[in-house]
Amino acid sequence: MTDMPSEHTEGLLRIGEVARLLNLSVGTLRHYEQMGLLEPAYVDPASGYRYYGSRQLSTLNTIGNLRVLDLPLTQIREFVTTRDMDLIQRQLTKQQELIEHRRRELERMSRKIDQRLALLHGALNADLDTISEIEEPELRCAALHERVNPTDAYSLGWHIRQLQQGQHETFAYLGNLGVGIAPERLAAGDFDGYDEVFLLLDDTDDYLGEIETRPAAHCLTISFRGTHGQAAPRYERLLGYMHEHNLTPAGPSREIALIDDIISDDPTTYVTQITVPVAPAK
The missing domain is CATH 3.20.80.10 (Regulatory factor, effector binding domain)
Structure with missing residues (x-):
């Protein structure tokens, strides 16, 4: 099957090239598509090959930055489909509250582990x-x-x-x-x-x-x-x-x-x- 660029794919990257460029797996890109996070710029009807352009690369950069903040994919999808600044502020504020709660829980468990270690040390x-x-x-x-x-x-x-x-x-x-x-x-x-x-x-x-x-x-x-x-x-x-x-x-x-x-x-x-x-x- 030919892989020559056509008028539809000129200047676009295939899914494997995007995966290598952004250090993602092809499976991750397909998962994003299935979730409605990322639509390819073009899908070849004959081969099924997916092609991506600058807009998709920008969306992937947005997804990557928000994933670093541990924002769930469902919330990221809501933002990338609307680009609503008020929405992302609310989402990040809620995420900050969740992380703060987890931090307190981890500190609590750390103190408990310290106490149990002290008891064991004393017993031994x-x-x-x-x-x-x-x-x-x-x-x-x-x-x-x-x-x-x-x-x-x-x-x-x-x-x-x-x-x-x-x-x-x-x-x-x-x-x-x-x-x-x-x-x-x-x-x-x-x-x-x-x-x-x-x-x-x-x-x-x-x-x-x-x-x-x-x-x-x-x-x-x-x-x-x-x-x-x-x-x-x-x-x-x-x-x-x-x-x-x-x-x-x-x-x-x-x-x-x-x-x-x-x-x-x-x-x-x-x-x-x-x-x-x-x-x-x-």
Whole structure:
């Protein structure tokens, strides 16, 4: 089949030449045509070859510049077919708002990753089975107040679904999901089961539902190798420490699996942390 220029194609470029010139694929140019973004200057009725001129090259430059701004092709089509300046201003303003929202979300996720990495680092380097006195800041949490007796993270699946119900975002339950024993039961030495399941919230969490604020407190903390099922002996040690130092529980315990079967299949690596707010005994 001849490829000699005719009166219709003089000065025009074939689709392959345009693709090479603008570093695009032939498939992309055909896709633009199918979407109504770009009409060839001429289509040879015999061969089906497509030819493009300066007007099409200008349109492709416009498309390329707007794609750099991540504007959707459907919006670009609306603009290139109208060249309405008010329209492009509205589209770019909306795109700027979307990008700003994504930027905030990425920053939020980055902070969460930093927090999880810090928790993992602390768990991997914890001085196990050693009681320490620490100052804990004010905490926000969502809590289910009911008796539970979990042995590992999977035992809390139903409670996780309850905490997640009605939320517009999915929470990552890594180092922020825990169980607690009421202070009255702690003081009485009753460590059989737990009185609440809680989800710790940071300042980036938009939780829909009742949120509790736990005040800043002086606390005792201990980390140990194992899961919730091995916690009772550590509570006994914490209670003994309180008696020795004339302290009493001042709030529910916070028992969190920092490393468990959600992130490791090796039980010898599991680490659980117990924190108990305390105050001087009267």
